[in-house]
Amino acid sequence: MRGWRIFSAAALLFALALPAAAQAPNPLPEGIQIGLSTDAVSITAGFSGADLTIFGSLENPDPLVARQGRYDVIVVLEGPPRPVVVRRKDRVLGVWVNLESETFENVPVSYSVATTRPLQDITEPNSYKQLSLGASNLYMQPADATDGPATIEEFTTALRERKAATGLYSENVGGVQFLSQNLFRATVRLAPNVPVGTHKARAFLFKSGLFLKESSAQLEIRKSGFEQSIFRVAHDYSFLYGVFAVSLAMITGWLGRLIFRKD
């Protein structure tokens, strides 16, 4: 019996060592998973932007590739899609007037990217296009397709530029860090004016410049607090809100006279 036990222990040891040592031609495929500690984030009225941390892990990473740092991860937090009008001002008789405009359907309100390395070092521009990954590769669908491609191109560029300027489209190079061979941490930026609604977190895994897998999770962003209640009342019970605004003004006017009267 004693001999058996030793044998089984050795077998176990061998079995454990096998995947690494044997370098089998077809090991288990690599995968990626991300997890959010919560599925809803409440931001208060005074919110001035924050970093959101997303943890994730690689499944069955090849230790050699991992050691050489040839795994790359890109994490995207994408806001809800909304239609947007882009307007351009032009000079009319010296005055700046909104003249041309272009409407785009389903433009993500926000788009925050975190990467392990600069985007151009991870993979080819073409594969970003195929994946529709990165703010500059997002396809913006014009509502009116009859406009010339040059016009659409111009307004698309302006749309991305304005979104980036307001912090809604952001890129955090080096925002994804490997904590161990498997575990990584991504930091994406939430702009102060981050829109409420269902956001989609997506993680893309690349190995030596090749896209392998994608994983996604959903995150609900809500606003909370007194100011948000005012906003909701103003939209849901707008008539009552108006009556309240008028009464408030009259009471303030009357009280002000009582308190500060000088005549």
Added chain:
Amino acid sequence: MGIYLPIAEISVNVFVLLAMGAAVGFLSGMFGVGGGFLITPLLIFYNIPPAIAVATGANQVIASSFSGALSHMKRGTLDFKLGGVLLAGGVVGSTGGIFVFAFLRRLGQLDLFISLLYVVLLGTVGGLMLVESVNALRATRSGAAPVLKKSGQHNWIHRLPLKMRFRASKLFVSVIPVLGLGAGIGFLSSIMGVGGGFIMVPALIYLLKVPTNVVIGTSLFQIIFTSAYTTLVHATTNQTVDVMLAFLLMAGGVAGAQYGAKAGQKLRGEQLRALLALLVLAVAIRLAIGLFVTPPNLYSLTAAGLN
């Protein structure tokens, strides 16, 4: 101390808003105007979106005109009948204004239109007042008695039909110009966020020959209702009234107005008018510069489907 405005969706400094309200309140108490024509441009300079500045300005005007009308009611210098007819016109004009407002907002031309209206109106009113008050100042300096308009002098307005008697104003005049004036003021109230006192007062004095002591009370009375109506309609159709913002402005404003009224009694009429004219012109020039200066961003984004 920062505070977040729920409708404007930006953070602002509480003390800046209180001071802004107090300063405008002081001026409005001094000159006997509502102050909306100063508040709305100031809010726009302070980066509040014009649509919200206008609707909130209308809300703020209620407070100052209500407190002013109360004191005139006590003194008996308020013609309710004249105010009522002006108001009937005001409701029509204001309703029309709200539709134009929503339409321009959809076209993306609202901001431009508001600025243009301000430049034209403030420029005209300020210019006329300046000329008039400088002439009056010169006349008093040279020793000549100021020329007062004689009551009983008639112009084309007094030949219109549908005459009505307004006892408190000692007036027998056609309702057509009264309704028209009310409608015009209502329209401006909803597009510019002003009470319209700076137009109403001269129009009542010079066009309708209403006695000056009744003019301010009556104009304030009609402004309360026109701006209350405007606030209500903006709140329901455009959701652009920010009560937080309005309250801060009002709180500063009602306090400032009482001190302003006191200060105003120490200055002479034509000096007061010249100062107000300069102030009005300064605001107009500042807004006009904004129209011609190349904006930092030629492109702007708005949510589609917004109206």
